Amino acid sequence: MALTITMPEVAKLNDQAHSPVVIQLHQDSAPYEQVVALQDTIEQHLADAGAVLLRGGNFGSPAQVEQLAACFMTQVLTNNTEHRPASTNGNVQRPVEYSESEFLLWHNENTFNQRFPGRAIFACEQPALSGGQTPIADARSVLSQLPADLVQEFIDKQVMYVRNYQADDFVGLGWKTIFQTENKAEVEAKCRDQALEFEWRGEQLTTRAIRPAVVIHPATQAPCWVTQAQHWHFSCLNEDLKENLAIMFDDEADYPRNCYFGNGDRISDQTMAQILQVYQANHQQFDWQQGDVMLVDNLLKAHARNPYQGARKILVCFGDPISFSQL
Ligand SMILES: [Fe+2]
CATH class of the missing domain: 3.60.130.10 (Clavaminate synthase-like)
Structure with a gap:
Protein backbone atom coordinates (compact mmCIF):
# COMPACT_ATOMS: atom_id res chain seq x y z
CA MET A 1 0.00 0.00 0.00
CA ALA A 2 1.40 3.43 -0.97
CA LEU A 3 2.40 5.69 1.93
CA THR A 4 0.14 8.75 2.21
CA ILE A 5 2.07 11.92 2.96
CA THR A 6 0.45 15.10 4.22
CA MET A 7 2.12 17.84 2.20
CA PRO A 8 3.80 20.62 4.23
CA GLU A 9 2.71 24.27 4.23
CA VAL A 10 4.94 26.65 2.28
CA ALA A 11 5.12 30.40 3.04
CA LYS A 12 7.51 33.35 2.90
CA LEU A 13 9.20 34.39 6.16
CA ASN A 14 8.31 38.07 5.49
CA ASP A 15 7.33 40.52 2.72
CA GLN A 16 10.89 41.68 1.96
CA ALA A 17 12.54 40.98 -1.39
CA HIS A 18 14.16 37.54 -1.55
CA SER A 19 12.57 36.51 1.74
CA PRO A 20 13.56 33.01 2.91
CA VAL A 21 10.84 30.40 2.41
CA VAL A 22 9.44 28.59 5.46
CA ILE A 23 8.24 25.00 5.06
CA GLN A 24 6.13 23.92 8.02
CA LEU A 25 6.19 20.12 8.20
CA HIS A 26 3.12 18.23 9.40
CA GLN A 27 3.21 16.27 12.63
CA ASP A 28 1.12 13.43 11.19
CA SER A 29 3.63 12.41 8.48
CA ALA A 30 7.28 11.38 8.74
CA PRO A 31 9.30 14.61 8.32
CA TYR A 32 12.05 13.27 6.08
CA GLU A 33 9.49 11.69 3.70
CA GLN A 34 7.72 15.07 3.48
CA VAL A 35 10.99 16.75 2.55
CA VAL A 36 11.73 14.12 -0.10
CA ALA A 37 8.20 14.50 -1.54
CA LEU A 38 8.76 18.26 -1.79
CA GLN A 39 12.38 18.09 -2.97
CA ASP A 40 11.86 19.68 -6.41
CA THR A 41 9.84 22.55 -4.88
CA ILE A 42 12.52 23.11 -2.24
CA GLU A 43 15.19 23.17 -4.96
CA GLN A 44 13.20 25.83 -6.82
CA HIS A 45 12.82 27.94 -3.66
CA LEU A 46 16.57 27.60 -2.98
CA ALA A 47 17.30 28.93 -6.46
CA ASP A 48 14.81 31.83 -6.11
CA ALA A 49 14.89 32.79 -2.43
CA GLY A 50 18.36 31.46 -1.62
CA ALA A 51 17.28 30.07 1.77
CA VAL A 52 14.65 27.61 2.96
CA LEU A 53 13.71 27.00 6.60
CA LEU A 54 12.39 23.50 7.37
CA ARG A 55 10.38 23.73 10.59
CA GLY A 56 8.62 21.07 12.65
CA GLY A 57 10.79 18.17 11.44
CA ASN A 58 12.88 17.80 14.61
CA PHE A 59 16.04 17.50 12.51
CA GLY A 60 18.47 18.63 15.24
CA SER A 61 21.01 15.77 15.20
CA PRO A 62 24.16 15.16 13.12
CA ALA A 63 22.67 11.98 11.61
CA GLN A 64 19.55 13.85 10.44
CA VAL A 65 21.63 16.67 8.99
CA GLU A 66 23.66 14.09 7.04
CA GLN A 67 20.44 12.56 5.74
CA LEU A 68 19.29 15.98 4.49
CA ALA A 69 22.73 16.66 3.02
CA ALA A 70 22.41 13.46 0.97
CA CYS A 71 19.16 14.90 -0.39
CA PHE A 72 20.34 18.44 -1.18
CA MET A 73 24.10 18.15 -1.77
CA THR A 74 25.98 16.15 -4.38
CA GLN A 75 29.19 16.40 -2.34
CA VAL A 76 29.76 17.12 1.35
CA LEU A 77 32.91 19.01 2.39
CA THR A 78 34.72 17.64 5.43
CA ASN A 79 38.01 19.53 5.28
CA ASN A 80 36.98 22.76 6.99
CA THR A 81 39.67 23.05 9.65
CA GLU A 82 38.12 26.26 11.02
CA HIS A 83 35.27 24.18 12.48
CA ARG A 84 35.19 21.36 15.03
CA PRO A 85 33.56 18.12 13.79
CA ALA A 86 30.17 17.17 15.28
CA SER A 87 30.12 13.73 13.64
CA THR A 88 32.97 11.20 13.53
CA ASN A 89 33.25 11.40 9.71
CA GLY A 90 33.48 15.22 9.87
CA ASN A 91 30.51 15.73 7.54
CA VAL A 92 28.64 17.72 10.20
CA GLN A 93 30.47 20.39 12.16
CA ARG A 94 30.09 23.03 14.87
CA PRO A 95 30.12 26.70 13.83
CA VAL A 96 33.26 28.74 14.27
CA GLU A 97 33.92 29.64 17.93
CA TYR A 98 33.32 33.32 18.54
CA SER A 99 32.51 35.41 21.61
CA GLU A 100 28.87 34.92 22.68
CA SER A 101 28.51 38.63 23.42
CA GLU A 102 29.55 39.79 19.95
CA PHE A 103 27.79 39.97 16.58
CA LEU A 104 29.60 37.80 14.01
CA LEU A 105 29.43 39.83 10.80
CA TRP A 106 27.86 38.65 7.54
CA HIS A 107 29.88 36.42 5.25
CA ASN A 108 29.38 33.93 2.44
CA GLU A 109 31.12 30.89 3.92
CA ASN A 110 34.80 30.54 3.03
CA THR A 111 34.66 32.83 -0.01
CA PHE A 112 38.18 33.96 0.88
CA ASN A 113 39.22 30.52 -0.40
CA GLN A 114 39.57 29.60 -4.06
CA ARG A 115 37.18 26.69 -3.48
CA PHE A 116 34.19 27.28 -1.24
CA PRO A 117 30.82 25.65 -0.47
CA GLY A 118 27.94 26.25 -2.87
CA ARG A 119 25.48 25.19 -0.21
CA ALA A 120 25.24 25.15 3.57
CA ILE A 121 22.88 23.49 6.01
CA PHE A 122 22.37 24.93 9.50
CA ALA A 123 20.44 22.91 12.08
CA CYS A 124 19.38 23.78 15.61
CA GLU A 125 20.20 21.17 18.24
CA GLN A 126 19.45 23.62 21.06
CA PRO A 127 18.34 27.25 20.75
CA ALA A 128 19.95 29.90 22.96
CA LEU A 129 17.96 31.31 25.88
CA SER A 130 17.96 34.62 24.04
CA GLY A 131 19.50 35.85 20.78
CA GLY A 132 21.76 33.57 18.75
CA GLN A 133 19.79 33.91 15.51
CA THR A 134 21.60 33.28 12.21
CA PRO A 135 20.66 36.41 10.21
CA ILE A 136 20.97 36.22 6.46
CA ALA A 137 21.37 38.94 3.83
CA ASP A 138 20.71 38.49 0.13
CA ALA A 139 23.81 38.92 -2.06
CA ARG A 140 21.69 40.15 -5.01
CA TYR A 279 23.97 44.50 4.92
CA GLN A 280 22.07 45.77 7.96
CA ALA A 281 19.24 47.07 5.73
CA ASN A 282 18.94 43.62 4.12
CA HIS A 283 19.17 41.68 7.35
CA GLN A 284 16.47 38.98 7.77
CA GLN A 285 16.24 36.65 10.72
CA PHE A 286 14.07 34.28 12.76
CA ASP A 287 14.37 32.76 16.23
CA TRP A 288 15.77 29.22 16.11
CA GLN A 289 13.48 26.46 17.36
CA GLN A 290 14.86 23.07 18.36
CA GLY A 291 14.99 20.83 15.27
CA ASP A 292 14.86 23.68 12.71
CA VAL A 293 16.98 23.32 9.59
CA MET A 294 17.95 26.13 7.22
CA LEU A 295 19.16 25.25 3.72
CA VAL A 296 21.23 28.08 2.24
CA ASP A 297 22.67 28.85 -1.18
CA ASN A 298 26.07 30.18 -0.10
CA LEU A 299 26.39 32.56 -3.08
CA LEU A 300 22.88 34.00 -2.83
CA LYS A 301 22.91 34.49 0.95
CA ALA A 302 25.50 35.77 3.41
CA HIS A 303 24.98 34.72 7.02
CA ALA A 304 25.89 36.16 10.41
CA ARG A 305 25.35 35.29 14.08
CA ASN A 306 23.68 37.39 16.74
CA PRO A 307 25.03 37.63 20.29
CA TYR A 308 23.32 35.22 22.66
CA GLN A 309 22.82 34.06 26.23
CA GLY A 310 22.58 30.47 27.45
CA ALA A 311 23.77 27.27 25.80
CA ARG A 312 23.37 27.33 22.00
CA LYS A 313 24.05 24.27 19.86
CA ILE A 314 23.99 24.70 16.10
CA LEU A 315 25.17 22.14 13.55
CA VAL A 316 26.57 23.06 10.13
CA CYS A 317 27.24 21.08 6.99
CA PHE A 318 28.86 22.46 3.83
CA GLY A 319 28.86 20.99 0.35
CA ASP A 320 28.60 21.34 -3.42
CA PRO A 321 31.97 23.12 -3.78
CA ILE A 322 32.44 25.93 -6.29
CA SER A 323 35.80 27.30 -7.41
CA PHE A 324 36.33 30.94 -8.38
CA SER A 325 38.27 29.58 -11.35
CA GLN A 326 34.99 28.14 -12.75
CA LEU A 327 33.02 31.38 -12.42
FE1 LIG B 1 29.80 31.02 8.71
Whole structure:
Protein backbone atom coordinates (compact mmCIF):
# COMPACT_ATOMS: atom_id res chain seq x y z
CA MET A 1 0.00 0.00 0.00
CA ALA A 2 1.40 3.43 -0.97
CA LEU A 3 2.40 5.69 1.93
CA THR A 4 0.14 8.75 2.21
CA ILE A 5 2.07 11.92 2.96
CA THR A 6 0.45 15.10 4.22
CA MET A 7 2.12 17.84 2.20
CA PRO A 8 3.80 20.62 4.23
CA GLU A 9 2.71 24.27 4.23
CA VAL A 10 4.94 26.65 2.28
CA ALA A 11 5.12 30.40 3.04
CA LYS A 12 7.51 33.35 2.90
CA LEU A 13 9.20 34.39 6.16
CA ASN A 14 8.31 38.07 5.49
CA ASP A 15 7.33 40.52 2.72
CA GLN A 16 10.89 41.68 1.96
CA ALA A 17 12.54 40.98 -1.39
CA HIS A 18 14.16 37.54 -1.55
CA SER A 19 12.57 36.51 1.74
CA PRO A 20 13.56 33.01 2.91
CA VAL A 21 10.84 30.40 2.41
CA VAL A 22 9.44 28.59 5.46
CA ILE A 23 8.24 25.00 5.06
CA GLN A 24 6.13 23.92 8.02
CA LEU A 25 6.19 20.12 8.20
CA HIS A 26 3.12 18.23 9.40
CA GLN A 27 3.21 16.27 12.63
CA ASP A 28 1.12 13.43 11.19
CA SER A 29 3.63 12.41 8.48
CA ALA A 30 7.28 11.38 8.74
CA PRO A 31 9.30 14.61 8.32
CA TYR A 32 12.05 13.27 6.08
CA GLU A 33 9.49 11.69 3.70
CA GLN A 34 7.72 15.07 3.48
CA VAL A 35 10.99 16.75 2.55
CA VAL A 36 11.73 14.12 -0.10
CA ALA A 37 8.20 14.50 -1.54
CA LEU A 38 8.76 18.26 -1.79
CA GLN A 39 12.38 18.09 -2.97
CA ASP A 40 11.86 19.68 -6.41
CA THR A 41 9.84 22.55 -4.88
CA ILE A 42 12.52 23.11 -2.24
CA GLU A 43 15.19 23.17 -4.96
CA GLN A 44 13.20 25.83 -6.82
CA HIS A 45 12.82 27.94 -3.66
CA LEU A 46 16.57 27.60 -2.98
CA ALA A 47 17.30 28.93 -6.46
CA ASP A 48 14.81 31.83 -6.11
CA ALA A 49 14.89 32.79 -2.43
CA GLY A 50 18.36 31.46 -1.62
CA ALA A 51 17.28 30.07 1.77
CA VAL A 52 14.65 27.61 2.96
CA LEU A 53 13.71 27.00 6.60
CA LEU A 54 12.39 23.50 7.37
CA ARG A 55 10.38 23.73 10.59
CA GLY A 56 8.62 21.07 12.65
CA GLY A 57 10.79 18.17 11.44
CA ASN A 58 12.88 17.80 14.61
CA PHE A 59 16.04 17.50 12.51
CA GLY A 60 18.47 18.63 15.24
CA SER A 61 21.01 15.77 15.20
CA PRO A 62 24.16 15.16 13.12
CA ALA A 63 22.67 11.98 11.61
CA GLN A 64 19.55 13.85 10.44
CA VAL A 65 21.63 16.67 8.99
CA GLU A 66 23.66 14.09 7.04
CA GLN A 67 20.44 12.56 5.74
CA LEU A 68 19.29 15.98 4.49
CA ALA A 69 22.73 16.66 3.02
CA ALA A 70 22.41 13.46 0.97
CA CYS A 71 19.16 14.90 -0.39
CA PHE A 72 20.34 18.44 -1.18
CA MET A 73 24.10 18.15 -1.77
CA THR A 74 25.98 16.15 -4.38
CA GLN A 75 29.19 16.40 -2.34
CA VAL A 76 29.76 17.12 1.35
CA LEU A 77 32.91 19.01 2.39
CA THR A 78 34.72 17.64 5.43
CA ASN A 79 38.01 19.53 5.28
CA ASN A 80 36.98 22.76 6.99
CA THR A 81 39.67 23.05 9.65
CA GLU A 82 38.12 26.26 11.02
CA HIS A 83 35.27 24.18 12.48
CA ARG A 84 35.19 21.36 15.03
CA PRO A 85 33.56 18.12 13.79
CA ALA A 86 30.17 17.17 15.28
CA SER A 87 30.12 13.73 13.64
CA THR A 88 32.97 11.20 13.53
CA ASN A 89 33.25 11.40 9.71
CA GLY A 90 33.48 15.22 9.87
CA ASN A 91 30.51 15.73 7.54
CA VAL A 92 28.64 17.72 10.20
CA GLN A 93 30.47 20.39 12.16
CA ARG A 94 30.09 23.03 14.87
CA PRO A 95 30.12 26.70 13.83
CA VAL A 96 33.26 28.74 14.27
CA GLU A 97 33.92 29.64 17.93
CA TYR A 98 33.32 33.32 18.54
CA SER A 99 32.51 35.41 21.61
CA GLU A 100 28.87 34.92 22.68
CA SER A 101 28.51 38.63 23.42
CA GLU A 102 29.55 39.79 19.95
CA PHE A 103 27.79 39.97 16.58
CA LEU A 104 29.60 37.80 14.01
CA LEU A 105 29.43 39.83 10.80
CA TRP A 106 27.86 38.65 7.54
CA HIS A 107 29.88 36.42 5.25
CA ASN A 108 29.38 33.93 2.44
CA GLU A 109 31.12 30.89 3.92
CA ASN A 110 34.80 30.54 3.03
CA THR A 111 34.66 32.83 -0.01
CA PHE A 112 38.18 33.96 0.88
CA ASN A 113 39.22 30.52 -0.40
CA GLN A 114 39.57 29.60 -4.06
CA ARG A 115 37.18 26.69 -3.48
CA PHE A 116 34.19 27.28 -1.24
CA PRO A 117 30.82 25.65 -0.47
CA GLY A 118 27.94 26.25 -2.87
CA ARG A 119 25.48 25.19 -0.21
CA ALA A 120 25.24 25.15 3.57
CA ILE A 121 22.88 23.49 6.01
CA PHE A 122 22.37 24.93 9.50
CA ALA A 123 20.44 22.91 12.08
CA CYS A 124 19.38 23.78 15.61
CA GLU A 125 20.20 21.17 18.24
CA GLN A 126 19.45 23.62 21.06
CA PRO A 127 18.34 27.25 20.75
CA ALA A 128 19.95 29.90 22.96
CA LEU A 129 17.96 31.31 25.88
CA SER A 130 17.96 34.62 24.04
CA GLY A 131 19.50 35.85 20.78
CA GLY A 132 21.76 33.57 18.75
CA GLN A 133 19.79 33.91 15.51
CA THR A 134 21.60 33.28 12.21
CA PRO A 135 20.66 36.41 10.21
CA ILE A 136 20.97 36.22 6.46
CA ALA A 137 21.37 38.94 3.83
CA ASP A 138 20.71 38.49 0.13
CA ALA A 139 23.81 38.92 -2.06
CA ARG A 140 21.69 40.15 -5.01
CA SER A 141 19.98 42.80 -2.86
CA VAL A 142 23.25 43.94 -1.28
CA LEU A 143 24.87 44.28 -4.71
CA SER A 144 21.94 46.24 -6.15
CA GLN A 145 21.83 48.66 -3.18
CA LEU A 146 25.55 49.45 -2.91
CA PRO A 147 26.69 52.67 -4.67
CA ALA A 148 27.66 51.93 -8.30
CA ASP A 149 31.11 53.54 -8.00
CA LEU A 150 31.90 51.49 -4.89
CA VAL A 151 30.87 48.27 -6.65
CA GLN A 152 32.91 49.15 -9.75
CA GLU A 153 36.04 49.77 -7.67
CA PHE A 154 35.65 46.36 -6.00
CA ILE A 155 35.02 44.66 -9.37
CA ASP A 156 38.10 46.32 -10.87
CA LYS A 157 40.48 45.80 -7.96
CA GLN A 158 39.01 42.71 -6.23
CA VAL A 159 39.84 42.03 -2.56
CA MET A 160 43.09 40.80 -1.04
CA TYR A 161 42.65 38.77 2.15
CA VAL A 162 45.81 38.74 4.26
CA ARG A 163 46.31 36.28 7.05
CA ASN A 164 49.22 35.97 9.47
CA TYR A 165 49.61 32.67 11.27
CA GLN A 166 51.79 31.73 14.19
CA ALA A 167 52.91 28.08 14.10
CA ASP A 168 50.57 27.15 16.96
CA ASP A 169 47.14 28.43 17.98
CA PHE A 170 47.58 31.86 19.57
CA VAL A 171 45.53 34.85 18.42
CA GLY A 172 43.45 32.69 16.09
CA LEU A 173 44.37 29.24 14.85
CA GLY A 174 48.00 28.48 13.94
CA TRP A 175 49.13 27.22 10.53
CA LYS A 176 49.66 23.69 11.88
CA THR A 177 45.96 23.56 12.78
CA ILE A 178 44.63 25.23 9.66
CA PHE A 179 46.77 23.24 7.22
CA GLN A 180 46.68 20.04 9.31
CA THR A 181 50.43 19.44 8.99
CA GLU A 182 53.73 20.42 10.61
CA ASN A 183 55.52 20.13 7.26
CA LYS A 184 56.13 23.48 5.59
CA ALA A 185 56.41 21.91 2.11
CA GLU A 186 52.92 20.45 2.55
CA VAL A 187 51.63 23.87 3.66
CA GLU A 188 53.12 25.39 0.51
CA ALA A 189 51.51 22.72 -1.71
CA LYS A 190 48.13 23.43 -0.11
CA CYS A 191 48.64 27.17 -0.63
CA ARG A 192 49.37 26.63 -4.34
CA ASP A 193 46.28 24.41 -4.61
CA GLN A 194 44.12 27.20 -3.09
CA ALA A 195 45.76 29.96 -5.18
CA LEU A 196 47.26 31.53 -2.02
CA GLU A 197 50.50 33.51 -2.13
CA PHE A 198 52.64 32.55 0.87
CA GLU A 199 55.59 34.03 2.70
CA TRP A 200 57.52 32.59 5.66
CA ARG A 201 59.10 34.80 8.30
CA GLY A 202 60.76 32.20 10.49
CA GLU A 203 57.90 30.16 11.92
CA GLN A 204 55.31 32.80 11.04
CA LEU A 205 53.35 32.35 7.82
CA THR A 206 51.64 35.09 5.83
CA THR A 207 49.14 34.19 3.11
CA ARG A 208 47.55 36.54 0.59
CA ALA A 209 44.58 35.67 -1.56
CA ILE A 210 43.02 37.92 -4.19
CA ARG A 211 39.38 37.05 -4.83
CA PRO A 212 36.52 38.61 -6.78
CA ALA A 213 33.94 40.77 -5.01
CA VAL A 214 31.15 40.02 -7.49
CA VAL A 215 30.44 36.72 -9.25
CA ILE A 216 27.71 35.38 -11.50
CA HIS A 217 25.81 32.52 -9.89
CA PRO A 218 26.56 29.44 -12.02
CA ALA A 219 22.99 28.07 -11.89
CA THR A 220 20.79 31.18 -11.76
CA GLN A 221 23.11 33.66 -13.57
CA ALA A 222 22.35 36.21 -10.82
CA PRO A 223 25.20 38.66 -10.04
CA CYS A 224 26.13 38.23 -6.35
CA TRP A 225 28.18 40.38 -3.95
CA VAL A 226 30.37 37.80 -2.19
CA THR A 227 33.26 39.75 -0.72
CA GLN A 228 34.02 39.05 2.94
CA ALA A 229 35.76 42.39 3.45
CA GLN A 230 33.50 43.22 6.41
CA HIS A 231 34.59 39.96 8.04
CA TRP A 232 38.30 40.83 7.72
CA HIS A 233 38.69 44.63 7.65
CA PHE A 234 40.26 46.09 10.79
CA SER A 235 37.65 48.86 11.04
CA CYS A 236 34.87 46.25 11.40
CA LEU A 237 36.33 44.65 14.54
CA ASN A 238 34.85 45.49 17.92
CA GLU A 239 36.61 48.14 20.01
CA ASP A 240 38.06 45.71 22.60
CA LEU A 241 39.63 43.57 19.91
CA LYS A 242 41.05 46.62 18.13
CA GLU A 243 42.66 47.81 21.38
CA ASN A 244 44.10 44.37 22.16
CA LEU A 245 45.57 43.98 18.66
CA ALA A 246 47.12 47.45 18.86
CA ILE A 247 48.81 46.42 22.14
CA MET A 248 49.99 43.04 20.79
CA PHE A 249 51.29 44.14 17.39
CA ASP A 250 53.32 47.24 16.46
CA ASP A 251 52.42 47.02 12.79
CA GLU A 252 48.94 46.53 11.28
CA ALA A 253 50.60 44.27 8.69
CA ASP A 254 51.13 41.70 11.45
CA TYR A 255 47.48 41.48 12.54
CA PRO A 256 46.06 37.95 12.26
CA ARG A 257 43.65 39.04 9.51
CA ASN A 258 43.13 42.08 7.39
CA CYS A 259 42.03 42.91 3.88
CA TYR A 260 42.85 45.43 1.18
CA PHE A 261 41.99 45.96 -2.43
CA GLY A 262 43.72 43.45 -4.69
CA ASN A 263 46.37 46.00 -5.73
CA GLY A 264 47.26 46.66 -2.07
CA ASP A 265 45.29 49.92 -1.78
CA ARG A 266 43.61 50.46 1.58
CA ILE A 267 39.84 50.02 1.68
CA SER A 268 38.65 53.06 3.60
CA ASP A 269 36.77 52.79 6.89
CA GLN A 270 34.03 54.92 5.31
CA THR A 271 33.61 52.41 2.46
CA MET A 272 33.33 49.58 4.98
CA ALA A 273 30.73 51.56 6.96
CA GLN A 274 28.65 51.94 3.76
CA ILE A 275 28.85 48.20 3.11
CA LEU A 276 27.81 47.36 6.68
CA GLN A 277 24.84 49.72 6.38
CA VAL A 278 23.58 47.91 3.27
CA TYR A 279 23.97 44.50 4.92
CA GLN A 280 22.07 45.77 7.96
CA ALA A 281 19.24 47.07 5.73
CA ASN A 282 18.94 43.62 4.12
CA HIS A 283 19.17 41.68 7.35
CA GLN A 284 16.47 38.98 7.77
CA GLN A 285 16.24 36.65 10.72
CA PHE A 286 14.07 34.28 12.76
CA ASP A 287 14.37 32.76 16.23
CA TRP A 288 15.77 29.22 16.11
CA GLN A 289 13.48 26.46 17.36
CA GLN A 290 14.86 23.07 18.36
CA GLY A 291 14.99 20.83 15.27
CA ASP A 292 14.86 23.68 12.71
CA VAL A 293 16.98 23.32 9.59
CA MET A 294 17.95 26.13 7.22
CA LEU A 295 19.16 25.25 3.72
CA VAL A 296 21.23 28.08 2.24
CA ASP A 297 22.67 28.85 -1.18
CA ASN A 298 26.07 30.18 -0.10
CA LEU A 299 26.39 32.56 -3.08
CA LEU A 300 22.88 34.00 -2.83
CA LYS A 301 22.91 34.49 0.95
CA ALA A 302 25.50 35.77 3.41
CA HIS A 303 24.98 34.72 7.02
CA ALA A 304 25.89 36.16 10.41
CA ARG A 305 25.35 35.29 14.08
CA ASN A 306 23.68 37.39 16.74
CA PRO A 307 25.03 37.63 20.29
CA TYR A 308 23.32 35.22 22.66
CA GLN A 309 22.82 34.06 26.23
CA GLY A 310 22.58 30.47 27.45
CA ALA A 311 23.77 27.27 25.80
CA ARG A 312 23.37 27.33 22.00
CA LYS A 313 24.05 24.27 19.86
CA ILE A 314 23.99 24.70 16.10
CA LEU A 315 25.17 22.14 13.55
CA VAL A 316 26.57 23.06 10.13
CA CYS A 317 27.24 21.08 6.99
CA PHE A 318 28.86 22.46 3.83
CA GLY A 319 28.86 20.99 0.35
CA ASP A 320 28.60 21.34 -3.42
CA PRO A 321 31.97 23.12 -3.78
CA ILE A 322 32.44 25.93 -6.29
CA SER A 323 35.80 27.30 -7.41
CA PHE A 324 36.33 30.94 -8.38
CA SER A 325 38.27 29.58 -11.35
CA GLN A 326 34.99 28.14 -12.75
CA LEU A 327 33.02 31.38 -12.42
FE1 LIG B 1 29.80 31.02 8.71
